[in-house]
Amino acid sequence: MSSVQLDGSHTPVKRGGTAVGYQGRKKAKTTNMLFLTDRQGIPLACSEPVAGNHNDLFDIAKTVSKIVDTLSGAGIAIAGLFMNADDGFDSKALRTICERLGIFPNFDINKRNAKSPDKYDYLFDNQLYKERFVVERTNAWIDGFKNLIIRYETNDKHWLGLDYLAFSVILLRKEQKAIK
Numbered sequence: 001m002s003s004v005q006l007d008g009s010h011t012p013v014k015r016g017g018t019a020v021g022y023q024g025r026k027k028a029k030t031t032n033m034l035f036l037t038d039r040q041g042i043p044l045a046c047s048e049p050v051a052g053n054h055n056d057l058f059d060i061a062k063t064v065s066k067i068v069d070t071l072s073g074a075g076i077a078i079a080g081l082f083m084n085a086d087d088g089f090d091s092k093a094l095r096t097i098c099e100r101l102g103i104f105p106n107f108d109i110n111k112r113n114a115k116s117p118d119k120y121d122y123l124f125d126n127q128l129y130k131e132r133f134v135v136e137r138t139n140a141w142i143d144g145f146k147n148l149i150i151r152y153e154t155n156d157k158h159w160l161g162l163d164y165l166a167f168s169v170i171l172l173r174k175e176q177k178a179i180k
Helices: 060-073 092-101 126-143 156-179
Strands: 003-012 021-023 028-037 043-046 082-085 104-107
Touching (some): 003 126, 028 060, 028 126, 043 060, 043 156, 060 092, 126 156
Parallel strands (some): 082 104
Antiparallel strands (some): 021 028, 028 043
């Protein structure tokens, strides 16, 4: 495994509960989670659910640390990985964390934050970045589980458990196709 893809997802919440906040862009109460996938779109790790009134970079140091702990616990080496993410993740804080962990950030440049985008001093590999679409496809696969497209669980731990079940099903489906 040489590259991973990072993306976030806001899920509408119907019954309230823990880790719920109003997201103006969605015009609803939502819960936000970050997903990390491999090059094939198989989910590797996710963040804890957070209230939807926070953006993807909310408490990013803690979030990335937990995701890295999950990968390390599974025996997945993180040093030398390339991490693709969209321009919403382009921040000095996340780049610093990635570099400290030995991960190469390949984030699209957020032109709103860059003082002069033409003089941006970070490396960006456009060919590698094209692989990022798999995390969007994974989000669509997760949305295929009716219990996850809208959050009805009031306890965020129960909802996280449902996400882990979906991750397992996605992996098993991929393995089943590989066997055939």
